[in-house]
Amino acid sequence: MTDRPDLTSSTDSLPQTLPDEFSFIRRHFRRLAGKDALDLTDDAAVFTPPSGKELVIAADAMVEGVHFLPDDPPDTIGRKLLRTNLSDMAAMGANPFAWLLTLACPKADSRYNDAWFEAFSDGLAEDQALFGVSLLGGDTTSTRGPLVLSLTILGDVSPGQALRRNGAQEGDGLWVTGTIGDGALGLLALQDKVADPTGWLTERYRLPRPRLGLDLSGIAHAAMDVSDGLVQDTGHLARESELGARLNVDSVPLSDAARSVVTDNDGLALCLTGGDDYELLLAVPDDQTSALLARCRAQKIAVTRIGEFVSDQAGVQVLRHDGSLFPLRHQGWSHF
Amino acid sequence: MTDRPDLTSSTDSLPQTLPDEFSFIRRHFRRLAGKDALDLTDDAAVFTPPSGKELVIAADAMVEGVHFLPDDPPDTIGRKLLRTNLSDMAAMGANPFAWLLTLACPKADSRYNDAWFEAFSDGLAEDQALFGVSLLGGDTTSTRGPLVLSLTILGDVSPGQALRRNGAQEGDGLWVTGTIGDGALGLLALQDKVADPTGWLTERYRLPRPRLGLDLSGIAHAAMDVSDGLVQDTGHLARESELGARLNVDSVPLSDAARSVVTDNDGLALCLTGGDDYELLLAVPDDQTSALLARCRAQKIAVTRIGEFVSDQAGVQVLRHDGSLFPLRHQGWSHF
The missing domain is CATH 3.90.650.10 (PurM-like C-terminal domain)
Structure with missing residues (x-):
């Protein structure tokens, strides 16, 4: 989720306006960024992994019309994606702490306006507080298709303690x-x-x-x-x-x-x-x-x-x- | 990138066929999976972060028709996305080691068939070897829109050594x-x-x-x-x-x-x-x-x-x- 400024004409060296993508990220996502996210201004986030732990990582995508309905309340859509990823952490016995988001937004669809993304981000802010995670980074782009969201979640677990799928025993x-x-x-x-x-x-x-x-x-x-x-x-x-x-x-x-x-x-x-x-x-x-x-x-x-x-x-x-x-x-x- | 089997009718307890998503992942992505990816069969991957390092993480999305052309060779499309993410690692001075991929695939588009994804995966296998990274996980889903790919990259850097954007000084x-x-x-x-x-x-x-x-x-x-x-x-x-x-x-x-x-x-x-x-x-x-x-x-x-x-x-x-x-x-x- 890199700020990408389209500052101004070179014949006038003063920045005048922020481009859509830049201001979009600033308006809706910077408030979700954790301290390691470098304010979403760099090419990547940098963090120190918790000492003495293994890391657990997963990614899931959601597509409008497949995983959520176009008229679902926007504040629930981001939360659903975050929670499905948090559920993957729960399944592994991991403690989630951070996430990244990419979104491909249908620019021609007027539903996805500033008010929509403000509510989307409000929902995510609420769940960040509830589950103790913070945004590390991501990317925004446009698409001629439906809204596609992809979320990567990061958690930690004590060494060797991750729950797996392959450990069931006869009689369990x-x-x-x-x-x-x-x-x-x-x-x-x-x-x-x-x-x-x-x-x-x-x-x-x-x-x-x-x-x-x-x-x-x-x-x-x-x-x-x-x-x-x-x-x-x-x-x-x-x-x-x-x-x-x-x-x-x-x-x-x-x-x-x-x-x-x-x-x-x-x-x-x-x-x-x-x-x-x-x-x-x-x-x-x-x-x-x-x-x-x-x-x-x-x-x-x-x-x-x-x-x-x-x-x-x-x-x-x-x-x-x-x-x-x-x-x-x-x-x-x-x-x- | 979880295997999701749709095994069989319950009236017949023997698994018969693998569902599309399951076999798709097995055919095209399991060969890219690193040892920490748990063969892409669990809810998440588990890995031990390199000792004494900070981690660097970024995510980027690519959309057909925006970042690549529909008739670009499939072996180059995954590689382009991987390389743009590797470029983010280079910009931070980080050493990349792993990645995750989500893809939203246009099921109604016959171009995106098995041969296409075999070439897509071939290209990624080649670049994995070239750049020393391995697949940790991800997700596949369908979409009625264009192909959307999202990639998360993980790297490491010595503490305090990550390059930032905000350090330029007058006269540099x-x-x-x-x-x-x-x-x-x-x-x-x-x-x-x-x-x-x-x-x-x-x-x-x-x-x-x-x-x-x-x-x-x-x-x-x-x-x-x-x-x-x-x-x-x-x-x-x-x-x-x-x-x-x-x-x-x-x-x-x-x-x-x-x-x-x-x-x-x-x-x-x-x-x-x-x-x-x-x-x-x-x-x-x-x-x-x-x-x-x-x-x-x-x-x-x-x-x-x-x-x-x-x-x-x-x-x-x-x-x-x-x-x-x-x-x-x-x-x-x-x-x-």
């Missing part, structure tokens, strides 16, 4: 935080396909809640966040650990708002495969159950055992309590 | 590496507006040459890379240092290829303002001139004194050798 319980399906139902609510009188589902679609701070090293054998559908992501965790998983559909935690609109198997299947949950999926040995429950209680985060990892099958079996198979047409969402 | 020489204007003329050559019989200009547009490895700490007071036009970027360096600059247009180094097509003031003005140079712009006190020349000679990089920093004016004065003002309508390029 399959656990999930929070509730599942709200995000997918929230998208339907915004499309007027389901009722959402309290706004809970809509808010869960727009503002994921990254499950940071649980400190599950030594408790969970493996972890990831649920972004592309509970069943698909369970399959991923199992496959990376060279195991299978059995998932008890009747144990999957649904919010009250979800229960009030999920009236049949199709609705339940949507919750299991819709994605946009950003809850943590965990492999936890049974002798760590009480430790898991204590950590989650301390952070006021619900956690539910929804199945177990097995070695007698590959893939994911989704079962009802009576042992019958639950019908699913697909397991989740592919962004590509 | 203004120096530039390599030659100026080739990139802007290369774009014109690709549009059949100027001749480029040797292909030099075209190659310079497509493949910038990041000026890494010069080790100018203690020699240069300030540095940045020239991306948006020599005059504009000189103005930026001067302004951040609270100085002005005088730039001697007749000293600006042009390649033989550029000289053969620059026949008037308009052509020269294009070189001074066109951008896409990715050369280093340096503020160097005269008592460090011989050290600068020695470092550049050792790396076989040309360097030329093109002006000086002054305190008796703000902005940039662009002068001919006879002291007359050189006519410029604007100073550079705003991407936004």
Whole structure:
């Protein structure tokens, strides 16, 4: 996010006006910049990594019309992207501290005006304070297509303590935080396909809640966040650990708002495969159950055992309590 | 760049096919992944920062039709983005070691097929080897707009040795590496507006040459890379240092290829303002001139004194050798 001035004609050596890109960054992003960002005026940011830690880094992109709706409130759009990245940090057991943002902005689209970006930046400022991170840098450019945002997140973790996907062991319980399906139902609510009188589902679609701070090293054998559908992501965790998983559909935690609109198997299947949950999926040995429950209680985060990892099958079996198979047409969402 | 499998129906617990996104990442990007990237299978990468160093981080985006042409060879497009980011590392005096990539791919555009991404990845593999960096992670998604790429680069620098933009002092020489204007003329050559019989200009547009490895700490007071036009970027360096600059247009180094097509003031003005140079712009006190020349000679990089920093004016004065003002309508390029 480099200031790029188009100062003035050389026949007049006094700077007169700031160019669009320069003033845009100054207006909307400089206030988010941490001390290491060098006021966003240099080619890069410089920081001293936390002593005695490993660093954890991830990048995610969001595209208008794919990951958010064109008429979503602008203050939630940047926060959603930041929170999905923070959820990746939570999945690794990392402590996030900084982020970078690039944006390709549709210049011909008058919605993306100064007021829009002021609200966008307001939302990010609020979440920066909430999650203790600061902006390090980035880039702005124009596009003839939809708004594309890309965010890189940086965190730290004690050496060897990062949670991985490949550590689940046979017999581990399959656990999930929070509730599942709200995000997918929230998208339907915004499309007027389901009722959402309290706004809970809509808010869960727009503002994921990254499950940071649980400190599950030594408790969970493996972890990831649920972004592309509970069943698909369970399959991923199992496959990376060279195991299978059995998932008890009747144990999957649904919010009250979800229960009030999920009236049949199709609705339940949507919750299991819709994605946009950003809850943590965990492999936890049974002798760590009480430790898991204590950590989650301390952070006021619900956690539910929804199945177990097995070695007698590959893939994911989704079962009802009576042992019958639950019908699913697909397991989740592919962004590509 | 997370693998996201859409494995199979739950009524059949054996994984059968990999989803598009999963296999796409496996086919084209896993071979670029460094050891810290966890094979691109986790939510994030984990690495140990180099001991006793500061880290330097930057992100830049490139959009089809803005920063590259839709029919540019795919192997050069990723390399151009990587090299522009490496140029940011060079400007900071940093040693790059890793990068992350997000891409928003136009799914409806049949040009962006497997063969295209294989060539794209081939180019990146070549440059990874050339510059000693490796892929740490990223994300893939689809878009209804043009291809948008965003790259984050990570490097290290000895504590306190990062070059900044704000350190120029009155009387410092203004120096530039390599030659100026080739990139802007290369774009014109690709549009059949100027001749480029040797292909030099075209190659310079497509493949910038990041000026890494010069080790100018203690020699240069300030540095940045020239991306948006020599005059504009000189103005930026001067302004951040609270100085002005005088730039001697007749000293600006042009390649033989550029000289053969620059026949008037308009052509020269294009070189001074066109951008896409990715050369280093340096503020160097005269008592460090011989050290600068020695470092550049050792790396076989040309360097030329093109002006000086002054305190008796703000902005940039662009002068001919006879002291007359050189006519410029604007100073550079705003991407936004």
